[in-house]
Amino acid sequence: MHDHDDHSHHDHSHDPITSEAEDSLFAAREVAIRTLLIEKGIFSADELRHRVELMEGRSPALGAKVVARAWIDGAYKARLLADAETAVQELGLETMHTSKIVAVENTDDTHNVIVCTLCSCYPIAILGRPPAWYKSLAYRSRVVANPRPVLEEFGLSLPNDVAVRVHDSTADIRYLVIPQRPEGTENLSEVELAGLVTRDSMIGVALAQSL
Amino acid sequence: MIENTKFQIGDLVRVRVNHTSGHCRTPQFVQGKTGEVVAVFGQFPNPEQRAYGSNGLPHQILYQVCFDQTDLWVNYSGPEQDTLRIDLFEHWLESVSTKHEV
Incomplete structure (x- = not known):
């Protein structure tokens, strides 16, 4: 029986999924600025999440x-x-x-x-x-x-x-x-x-x- | 009615060329071209100041200016009634009395 959870045996034609986007320079900068703004109390992580939720809605x-x-x-x-x-x-x-x-x-x-x-x-x-x-x-x-x-x-x-x-x-x-x-x-x-x-x-x- | 504006709807204006250095919101393709003011939007922060961390004061009057496409592009392929409307700040505009004034 074929195990659908076992990706190592899948015949995949697409590129491997990597975290390249998350590792980019801009992403690192976003994390640094966001962390600082939250540490300084400009806004909270929950407030930011809520704004993103509103924007994507x-x-x-x-x-x-x-x-x-x-x-x-x-x-x-x-x-x-x-x-x-x-x-x-x-x-x-x-x-x-x-x-x-x-x-x-x-x-x-x-x-x-x-x-x-x-x-x-x-x-x-x-x-x-x-x-x-x-x-x-x-x-x-x-x-x-x-x-x-x-x-x-x-x-x-x-x-x-x-x-x-x-x-x-x-x-x-x-x-x-x-x-x-x-x-x-x-x-x-x-x-x-x-x-x-x-x-x-x-x-x-x-x-x-x-x- | 927005007060203290240099231009009114219907005025012919020419866009200055390389009027400021650094970041601006005036594309090259309208610089030096003559168009007609079709809307006066009021005061907005100056993006040329805000781009460098300032508050954008003093505010600039923002206009909508209409150009004939045939005046903007050599060999424009569409009919002559096609137009381009673009939002431009007051300090980029100068008065002209006729469309082809030199």
């Missing part, structure tokens, strides 16, 4: 909730476009005090797409952590200069009469794209609508999911 579902509300409630959409920070908080969601959320709306004439050419600025408060490609040099350097071919690679082909508006998030503003509401969704509930609002549609590299 955020997901694009929060942003989808905001977009779905904007789709069904024109007055809310107007407030969201005028002052996104307050409109997001109105739904009981937490924002960051170090940056400011701004919402931009896709229309029949204009398609918005977000990038941070200098690093990886992203509306973490309502979308969670950014995808790996958003932080890649390839996306950051290419989408500013050649947005249409890059969007094509994501599977989004836009006609020339739709203006592409790239937002380079270089400072303290975090952009949220409000994608267009898909056709034929008049009878959907707010929760069902939120299910159509994908992460990528709120970055602007895709449309909201159609039915």
Whole structure:
């Protein structure tokens, strides 16, 4: 009988699992700084753990909730476009005090797409952590200069009469794209609508999911 | 309404070239280019100070400036209505009266 717990006899094709990441210079520095901050009483280990837990608990579902509300409630959409920070908080969601959320709306004439050419600025408060490609040099350097071919690679082909508006998030503003509401969704509930609002549609590299 | 701003929505501005040394949040590809102010976001800590451990004071006014993609990139492949909007701090911007003023 084959023993599934006995890895030494497994026919493994992947690389061995090592602790390389944990042993890196940056990881060692993080441990040193963290230990010092806790020793000095700036925060406790439990407070830090709680912040990490909160950060990792955020997901694009929060942003989808905001977009779905904007789709069904024109007055809310107007407030969201005028002052996104307050409109997001109105739904009981937490924002960051170090940056400011701004919402931009896709229309029949204009398609918005977000990038941070200098690093990886992203509306973490309502979308969670950014995808790996958003932080890649390839996306950051290419989408500013050649947005249409890059969007094509994501599977989004836009006609020339739709203006592409790239937002380079270089400072303290975090952009949220409000994608267009898909056709034929008049009878959907707010929760069902939120299910159509994908992460990528709120970055602007895709449309909201159609039915 | 945000007070004491040097520029208003609709103003044409040119981005200074190599205005500061060290860390800055003004990419090379807009330096020397002319665009239009489309939003005034208000006061924010100066990242050029914060990058070196300071508190970022005095605050700088942050604007959103819109550029035509065809002005930013040689042989831009898309249509002429494509634009790039970028967030820039006031000390990097100077007034111009026309788009092609030298």
